[in-house]
Amino acid sequence: MEKKICDVAVIGSGLGGLCAAARLSHAGYKTIVLEKMPILGGRFIWVDYKGYLIPTGALTIYYGQRDPVLLTLKDVGGRTDFEMGALPPPKWRIKGKDYEMPPKGMLWYLISLASRDKEEEERVIKALRRSFRWQVPSDSITFSEWLLRVTDNRAIWNIFQAWCVQIVGLNLYEISAGDLVRCFVNFAGGQQLVPKDGLNPIIDTLVKVIEDNKGEILTSVQARKIVVNDGAAEGVQATGPDFELSIEAKAVVSDVGPKKTVELAGEENFDRGYLSEVRELKPLEGFWFMVSSNGPLYDWPGGLYAPESRRWQLGVDYSLVSPKFAPPGKNWMGFYQAPGHASLYDPRKEYELFLADLADMFPNFREQGAEVLLVRHFCSEWPCVRAWPASERHQKTPVENLYNVGDAVNPPGWIAGSGVAESARMVAEEIKTRTKSGT
Amino acid sequence: MAIKINLLKCIGCSMCVPFCPVYALLVPGDTFKCQVDQELCNNCLICIGYCTSEAIEEV
Numbered sequence: 001m002e003k004k005i006c007d008v009a010v011i012g013s014g015l016g017g018l019c020a021a022a023r024l025s026h027a028g029y030k031t032i033v034l035e036k037m038p039i040l041g042g043r044f045i046w047v048d049y050k051g052y053l054i055p056t057g058a059l060t061i062y063y064g065q066r067d068p069v070l071l072t073l074k075d076v077g078g079r080t081d082f083e084m085g086a087l088p089p090p091k092w093r094i095k096g097k098d099y100e101m102p103p104k105g106m107l108w109y110l111i112s113l114a115s116r117d118k119e120e121e122e123r124v125i126k127a128l129r130r131s132f133r134w135q136v137p138s139d140s141i142t143f144s145e146w147l148l149r150v151t152d153n154r155a156i157w158n159i160f161q162a163w164c165v166q167i168v169g170l171n172l173y174e175i176s177a178g179d180l181v182r183c184f185v186n187f188a189g190g191q192q193l194v195p196k197d198g199l200n201p202i203i204d205t206l207v208k209v210i211e212d213n214k215g216e217i218l219t220s221v222q223a224r225k226i227v228v229n230d231g232a233a234e235g236v237q238a239t240g241p242d243f244e245l246s247i248e249a250k251a252v253v254s255d256v257g258p259k260k261t262v263e264l265a266g267e268e269n270f271d272r273g274y275l276s277e278v279r280e281l282k283p284l285e286g287f288w289f290m291v292s293s294n295g296p297l298y299d300w301p302g303g304l305y306a307p308e309s310r311r312w313q314l315g316v317d318y319s320l321v322s323p324k325f326a327p328p329g330k331n332w333m334g335f336y337q338a339p340g341h342a343s344l345y346d347p348r349k350e351y352e353l354f355l356a357d358l359a360d361m362f363p364n365f366r367e368q369g370a371e372v373l374l375v376r377h378f379c380s381e382w383p384c385v386r387a388w389p390a391s392e393r394h395q396k397t398p399v400e401n402l403y404n405v406g407d408a409v410n411p412p413g414w415i416a417g418s419g420v421a422e423s424a425r426m427v428a429e430e431i432k433t434r435t436k437s438g439t
Numbered sequence: 440m441a442i443k444i445n446l447l448k449c450i451g452c453s454m455c456v457p458f459c460p461v462y463a464l465l466v467p468g469d470t471f472k473c474q475v476d477q478e479l480c481n482n483c484l485i486c487i488g489y490c491t492s493e494a495i496e497e498v
Contacts, residue, residue: 037488037489038485038488038489039458039489047457047458048457049456049457050462054457056454220488289468347451347471348468348469348470348471351468351469351471354468355468372468374453374456374457374466375451375453375466375467375468375471376451376452376453376454376466377450377451377452377453377466377471378450378452379450379451380450380492382491382492383452383454383491384452
């Protein structure tokens with residue numbers, strides 16, 4: 001068995017694992033990253049498929065220049081000079097008409113479009129302002145319940161539902177009022193960015209920082225066990241294509257989700273309360289559809305929200321942002337779809353609903369030679385988001401020096417890769433406070 | 440050597456699909472289960488490393 005010694009062993013090379021490893025390597029910690037797949041970056045890379053550059057998961061930098069992903073690159077001295085395309089706000093199709101959004105006050109504008117009268121508009125806006133600026137609503141009710149207390153206007157409900165499905169991945173009747181408001185507040189004022197070469201240069205930059213700082217990254221190596229002794233993590237045992245590896249480490253960072261972390265470390269090392277919390281984590285269930293066409297189905301780079309469609313769709317033609325994303329003369333749009341009820345849905349029915357929405361949203365789709373090029377169904381731990389957003393998630397585990405990073409432990413109000421990078425920052429800071437470097 | 444999809448394990452995530460060098464893998468929307476075009480497949484087994492649910496098996 002091969003043996004290695006390091007300060008921090010990182011399991012999984014998704015964005016969270018690489019961000020944590022880059023931060024720690026840059027701070028002088030000897031870091032080893034283990035990745036079971038042959039590639040790095042997990043759901044944060046784009047790959048070539050039939051001449052199209054398409055994502056494995058993440059699509060954009062959500063929070064513009066203040067996004068934790070970009071801040072991580074700056075903090076570790078990595079390059080940030082990627083050519084970026086800024087996505088303008090999507091247009092919204094309300095009562096059959098497409099509206100361009102103002103640069104500021106988009107939400108208020110949408111509510112004015114959907115309100116039945118001025119009194120309703122003012123009532124809804126006042127309640128929202130109060131929840132943003134005075135007190136975040138309770139987590140013990142859903143946002144749908146909170147909103148219905150203010151208005152029974154279905155058009156307004158549809159706007160929030162569409163935003164919630166597309167940004168958070170849940171229905172309004174599944175997310176707590178507090179969690180959605182925290183996401184709103186955090187999201188306000190940001191502008192989504194799309195690197196014109198896809199997200200791979202970001203992953204490449206993190207890898208370079210790790211390797212330049214004497215870190216090691218091992219692909220096709222699968223962690224088999226987190227070694228725990230007397231309540232503290234002391235290393236990782238792993239298997240490569242033709243070797244076994246034992247790593248001694250002062251801290252272990254897991255980017256494979258809390259459930260897998262528990263499995264690797266052994267349930268006997270965790271208290272019953274923590275195990276119960278981990279078992280209750282619910283992965284996000286949903287679909288992603290990629291539609292190719294001969295020319296744009298909708299000629300607006302920000303895309304089109306259709307809150308009155310069957311599944312509250314948003315379609316974005318990413319190939320309008322960068323010509324590198326599609327072969328000449330071709331375009332592709334991406335669509336995320338949440339099922340009507342988590343766990344209680346028929347995937348085939350959801351696909352039929354998507355096709356019906358597509359035909360309604362873009363009546364020209366057949367003339368444009370549109371076809372569904374790729375479908376993705378997310379319904380288990382990996383590769384979907386491992387937990388619904390929630391207000392309290394701890395990166396630290398009951399096992400000393402064992403941490404989780406990634407989308408199951410995003411801090412409150414943070415979503416997607418941005419939340420993942422933020423969870424990695426928090427873990428790296430904690431390790432720097434508690435653990436000295438030097439093997 | 441060839442590959443077979445374990446339909447009980449496959450979740451239809453399509454992670455493997457773009458990594459097949461000969462585009463022999465497809466997840467149709469009417470099943471959300473991966474299919475292999477055996478005429479295109481060159482049995483390189485690359486896809487096994489990209490499957491997220493260990494549903495691609497060597498036979």
